[in-house]
Amino acid sequence: xxxxxxxxxxxxxxxxxxxxxxxxxxxxxxxxxxxxxxxxxxxxxxxxxxxxxxxxxxxxxxxxxxxxxxxxxxxxxxxxxxxxxxxxxxxxxxxxxxxxxxxxxxxxxxxxxxxxxxxxxxxxxxxxxxxxxxxxxxxxxxxxxxxxxxxxxxxxxxxxxxxxxxxxxxxxxxxxxxxxxxxxxxxxxxxxxxxxxxxxxxxxxxxxxxxxxxxxxxxxxxxxxxxxxxxxxxxxxxxxxxxxxxxxxxxxxxxxxxxxxxxxxxxxxxxxxxxxxxxxxxxxxxxxxxxxxxxxxxxxxxxxxxxxxxxxxxxxxxxxxxxxxxxxxxxxxxxxxxxxxxxxxxxxxxxxxxxxxxxxxxxxxxxxxxxxxxxxxxxxxxxxxxxxxxxxxxxxxxxxxxxxxxxxxxxxxxxxxxxxxxxxxxxxxxxxxxxxxxxxxxxxxxxxxxxxxxxxxxxx
Ligand code: MN
Ligand code: MN
Numbered sequence: 001x002x003x004x005x006x007x008x009x010x011x012x013x014x015x016x017x018x019x020x021x022x023x024x025x026x027x028x029x030x031x032x033x034x035x036x037x038x039x040x041x042x043x044x045x046x047x048x049x050x051x052x053x054x055x056x057x058x059x060x061x062x063x064x065x066x067x068x069x070x071x072x073x074x075x076x077x078x079x080x081x082x083x084x085x086x087x088x089x090x091x092x093x094x095x096x097x098x099x100x101x102x103x104x105x106x107x108x109x110x111x112x113x114x115x116x117x118x119x120x121x122x123x124x125x126x127x128x129x130x131x132x133x134x135x136x137x138x139x140x141x142x143x144x145x146x147x148x149x150x151x152x153x154x155x156x157x158x159x160x161x162x163x164x165x166x167x168x169x170x171x172x173x174x175x176x177x178x179x180x181x182x183x184x185x186x187x188x189x190x191x192x193x194x195x196x197x198x199x200x201x202x203x204x205x206x207x208x209x210x211x212x213x214x215x216x217x218x219x220x221x222x223x224x225x226x227x228x229x230x231x232x233x234x235x236x237x238x239x240x241x242x243x244x245x246x247x248x249x250x251x252x253x254x255x256x257x258x259x260x261x262x263x264x265x266x267x268x269x270x271x272x273x274x275x276x277x278x279x280x281x282x283x284x285x286x287x288x289x290x291x292x293x294x295x296x297x298x299x300x301x302x303x304x305x306x307x308x309x310x311x312x313x314x315x316x317x318x319x320x321x322x323x324x325x326x327x328x329x330x331x332x333x334x335x336x337x338x339x340x341x342x343x344x345x346x347x348x349x350x351x352x353x354x355x356x357x358x359x360x361x362x363x364x365x366x367x368x369x370x371x372x373x374x375x376x377x378x379x380x381x382x383x384x385x386x387x388x389x390x391x392x393x394x395x396x397x398x399x400x401x402x403x404x405x406x407x408x409x410x411x412x413x414x415x416x417x418x419x420x421x422x423x424x425x426x427x428x429x430x431x432x433x434x435x436x437x438x439x440x441x442x443x444x445x446x447x448x449x450x451x452x453x454x455x456x457x458x459x460x
């Protein structure tokens with residue numbers, strides 16, 4: 001089987017569409033670096049497209065019918081969008097689901113200290129990272145500090161041209177003879193990922209005077225006390241905007257493309273489908289990088305509860321209808337795959353790898369050590385999808401995440417498959433996955449949106 005390079009198939013019109021979509025994608029990446037920032041932007045775009053808050057419908061006892069567009073928000077960290085189709089909802093929905101959390105460093109609850117004349121914020125990393133990649137880079141801090149009276153202070157420092165940035169220091173090469181002998185996992189260790197946030201002492205204090213100065217600045221800027229860190233969620237992320245990569249500008253380099261490349265294209269597809277046959281649903285969830293846990297992760301009952309609320313406002317409610325709706329649904333678990341990297345060719349089976357520029361990637365299964373933990377999509381379902389993709393001229397490829405026994409990974413696919421629905425992993429090939437700066441092909445962004453749109457509209 002030969003893979004097709006998507007770039008070779010494009011007309012001028014395609015290129016124009018591709019550039020428009022990717023410009024908007026870069027803006028999304030630059031503006032939305034946390035799950036909360038993504039949620040806010042998703043709601044803004046959904047409302048602009050005529051979606052209304054499901055909570056409002058519930059409170060007003062509004063009847064939901066075909067043609068209605070609804071969104072439901074879970075704790076400002078995940079969102080579900082529904083475009084109610086013509087067919088009865090118990091016949092199933094077409095669902096696409098991505099995650100909006102990305103690997104990063106979370107500020108601890110008691111984080112601020114002074115050492116060696118500098119003030120630091122202590123962090124605990126979130127998700128799977130190569131720790132050494134996060135040192136000696138400009139970093140930004142995004143998040144919220146919630147005060148005891150409930151006031152929520154939003155923080156975003158390090159993104160504007162005249163903002164200060166932050167940094168985790170690395171050891172100079174001159175003194176690194178011991179460090180360079182360590183294994184990659186130990187070059188920089190978890191407790192060394194503390195961020196430098198200040199260096200000027202407060203003139204009239206003696207002890208911890210640099211820390212005191214930082215606290216004074218935080219008091220002035222945000223009206224917060226040191227204790228308020230206890231109820232804060234501050235995320236340290238790479239500072240800077242998404243950029244085009246290469247002389248030909250064919251790729252995008254940015255923080256957080258796992259999985260915002262699929263979140264963005266999923267949202268785009270959901271908003272681009274009008275009057276669907278089957279109800280379309282777009283899930284944009286939190287906590288995938290740490291196992292889809294917690295109230296805002298895919299394993300919570302939020303999605304099931306939301307579907308129940310919708311059915312309750314559509315017709316006479318029964319649990320059986322909810323179960324039938326979920327069982328009869330089709331889903332694309334929209335998450336990224338490992339792009340083939342010739343510099344590390346040994347971890348890929350080149351026949352079953354995803355290549356940047358060869359279109360959207362389908363993975364029948366993920367997992368590791370003999371498909372363990374994977375959702376193995378059914379052949380019948382894959383055949384049906386192939387048909388829809390070919391009818392819509394979508395350039396697609398199939399891939400596994402690396403060689404058998406090289407490692408592995410998972411997505412939210414297995415969680416939705418528990419309802420008995422058909423699910424397959426489908427997303428974008430990424431280079432540098434989980435590094436501060438990840439890379440994708442613009443052509444793949446374009447093909448992926450086309451794929452999701454065709455799936456939502458035509459899977460029946
Ligand atoms: Mn992912
Ligand atoms: Mn990931």
